[in-house]
Amino acid sequence: MKLSLIRRACGAALVMATTMAPAMAAQSHGTAAPSDTGVRARLLGEKIVPHKLPFRNTTVGGLSGIDRDPCTGEYVMISDDRSVLQPARFYTARIAVDGAGVHSVDFTGTHPFLQPDGQVYPPASAGDGKAVDPEELRVDPRTCRYWWAQEGDRPKSASDPVIQPSIQFATPSGGYLGQLPLPAQYVNTMDDRGLRRNKAIEAITFGDRDRVLTSVAEGPLLQDGPEPTLELGALVRLTRQSRTGEVLGQFAYPLDKILTKPDPSSPWPPDAGVPSIVAFRDDPSRYLVLERSWVAGSGFRIRLYDTTTRGATVMENLDSLAGQKVIPMRKELVADFTDLGLSTVDNIEGMTWGPTLRNGERTLLLVSDDNFADDEVTQIVALGIR
Known part of the structure; x- marks a missing residue:
């Protein structure tokens, strides 16, 4: 999601940083731990990519998703540029990370996503209904093809086209291979039901021995209740699907309430949602979920x-959660990024498992979406997870 649109009227060398609202539903995050042992995280290091880094006739930025390619060992990062600066695209990079930190980030390639007719996607301003809003990318652990999610668009005006969200399949060079059928609740409509504008699919992950694709709506469906407030959290839908699209289960994830009062002089309301999720290898019911919020006067708050x-x-x-007795997923705080010692806490939107360290910790790599804005950064963060 482009938070610069909320805060504004409009939307290789590297520098190293040392570094529920619905009635009857739970109103705050779960109090029981998902496991007996709990998960701990520590900061390994970070690196800041130069702002608007030019690379192969493109502008690096808007990186809203990251995944590790098991076939190459490289990382793939998706840009949420809606073909405004250059065609909607992704990047590949070598990232050297170990227990001592993030040592280097070297971009190795970039490709545009292609439509079924082999053409690149037009700019979002084209108004022909073919534009996309890329947000997340996962490398298929079985085939090393790419699965990528885009939010589509619920237009503000009835005269503008509805752009449906999608989870598509692509070759490592961006060629179109097909798409996953989505749950009926994920379809954009012009009434008061379905996904909110700019709060659609931002988070997908493979799990359950790579047999299941899990997606999370960034915000609550319109019929499920309001977005988080200072008093109450909200419920967003997590959906497990087979590789052919069969819905295997859908659950309510409890999104935190807004933690800080906004600057009263700002015209922009607080914003919160789920931008990324990763599955645990050894437990098909368990996930790490990233929550991201922004409040005028306070900036970004990132929690894992x-x-x-x-x-x-x-x-x-359940078509609607309003008035339903729903038991949401349980969750336990792993890390508040404010407490990690980062040089800055920015608009972190993507995460992926990295290599396992010698001490048994798994690395978790995260990337921030700078929205191509001068007051934000493209930040690669590495955590050790135990």
């Missing part, structure tokens, strides 16, 4: 949670 679907209501047949 250990979560489980165990004991939560299975609810794919």
